[in-house]
Amino acid sequence: MFTAVTGVSGSGKSSLVSQVLVELVAAQLGQALPAEDEEGDPLERAAPEATGGRLASGLAGIRRLVQVDQRPIGRTPRSNLATYTGLFDPVRQLFASTPEAKKRRYDAGRFSFNVAKGRCENCQGEGFVMVELLFLPSVYAPCPVCHGARYNEKTLEIKYQDKSIADVLGLTVDDAWAFFADDATVRRPLTVLRDVGLGYLRLGQPATELSGGEAQRVKLATELQRPARGHTLYVLDEPTTGLHPSDVERLLLQLNALVEAGNTVVVVEHEMRVIAAADWLIDIGPGAGDEGGKVVIAAPPSEVAGAPNSRIAPYLVRFLAG
Ligand SMILES: Nc1ncnc2c1ncn2[C@@H]1O[C@H](COP(=O)(O)OP(=O)(O)OP(=O)(O)O)[C@@H](O)[C@H]1O
Numbered sequence: 001m002f003t004a005v006t007g008v009s010g011s012g013k014s015s016l017v018s019q020v021l022v023e024l025v026a027a028q029l030g031q032a033l034p035a036e037d038e039e040g041d042p043l044e045r046a047a048p049e050a051t052g053g054r055l056a057s058g059l060a061g062i063r064r065l066v067q068v069d070q071r072p073i074g075r076t077p078r079s080n081l082a083t084y085t086g087l088f089d090p091v092r093q094l095f096a097s098t099p100e101a102k103k104r105r106y107d108a109g110r111f112s113f114n115v116a117k118g119r120c121e122n123c124q125g126e127g128f129v130m131v132e133l134l135f136l137p138s139v140y141a142p143c144p145v146c147h148g149a150r151y152n153e154k155t156l157e158i159k160y161q162d163k164s165i166a167d168v169l170g171l172t173v174d175d176a177w178a179f180f181a182d183d184a185t186v187r188r189p190l191t192v193l194r195d196v197g198l199g200y201l202r203l204g205q206p207a208t209e210l211s212g213g214e215a216q217r218v219k220l221a222t223e224l225q226r227p228a229r230g231h232t233l234y235v236l237d238e239p240t241t242g243l244h245p246s247d248v249e250r251l252l253l254q255l256n257a258l259v260e261a262g263n264t265v266v267v268v269e270h271e272m273r274v275i276a277a278a279d280w281l282i283d284i285g286p287g288a289g290d291e292g293g294k295v296v297i298a299a300p301p302s303e304v305a306g307a308p309n310s311r312i313a314p315y316l317v318r319f320l321a322g
């Protein structure tokens with residue numbers, strides 16, 4: 001089901017969903033939680049508090065927990081759209097299977113910019129080098145040896161159709177989709193990325209450069225292209241923050257696709273379109289702080305609209321009418 005958790009700011013939505021639910025489910029599944037942002041002063045980070053409470057039921061249908069947020073993907077520019085979504089593996093296989101690569105005994109690892117044999121050694125496959133300036137902060141400049149290509153000359157001599165591996169990383173998702181028309185394995189993730197409106201991104205775009213909304217859609221697209229396994233609990237806290245109305249529609253399509261595939265989606269949300277589209281609402285409140293923290297009503301949107309004590313009810317009435 002697609003469940004939305006509503007309530008005024010400070011009513012306890014994030015405490016319930018992003019903290020308690022996530023911690024308890026992760027503990028039950030024996031799944032480690034992704035580390036919180038390690039940057040910043042460790043003393044200023046919230047001390048991990050033991051979460052009270054227990055899961056009463058429902059875990060039988062859940063095998064995996066995924067939190068999808070707008071935090072950047074990866075911390076190094078070595079992670080990019082192609083590596084993160086996994087489509088770089090079959091692409092490297094394609095290069096390794098060309099007659100010239102076979103003749104030279106180049107394997108798929110040769111076409112990774114993280115492996116010494118194929119990459120440019122001057123920049124260690126980064127494509128740029130740090131230039132120390134005397135009185136100014138250091139700057140990054142394109143690598144003078146590979147000119148940003150990230151690979152050594154020998155590797156770049158191998159062409160798949162008419163393109164080198166560096167050329168492929170320079171393609172947009174849309175162009176790559178056309179270029180790899182004959183290869184279903186490479187095309188599947190590209191199709192999903194196009195579906196979520198990211199056809200304009202370059203395959204080699206460093207993951208650290210993606211905007212929050214883009215990062216979130218890349219994460220969802222990566223989930224969507226997995227062979228349908230179902231039984232996954234997806235938790236999202238205010239996923240529409242910063243999204244354009246048309247991107248909200250796209251996000252809704254993705255979330256619904258996950259539910260159709262047999263998964264469970266729980267979102268904390270203030271955006272009425274998402275709230276109205278949910279199968280089930282849990283309204284937390286009624287107020288903020290000490291006046292919050294209670295389940296005001298848990299029901300389908302049409303029913304919540306008629307609840308006398310729910311603060312979201314009048315907005316739902318207006319939204320559902322309009
Ligand atoms: N670690 C904490 N210790 C004490 N109080 C906390 C802690 N975390 C949250 N609170 C308080 O609990 C209440 C609920 O916070 P929570 O973050 O769950 O709200 P929310 O419903 O997600 O609000 P918003 O819509 O603004 O994100 C707030 O009054 C908040 O100040």
Ligand SMILES: [Mg+2]
Nearest residue numbers: 013014015268
């Ligand atoms: Mg919150």
Ligand SMILES: [Zn+2]
Nearest residue numbers: 120123143146
């Ligand atoms: Zn280089």
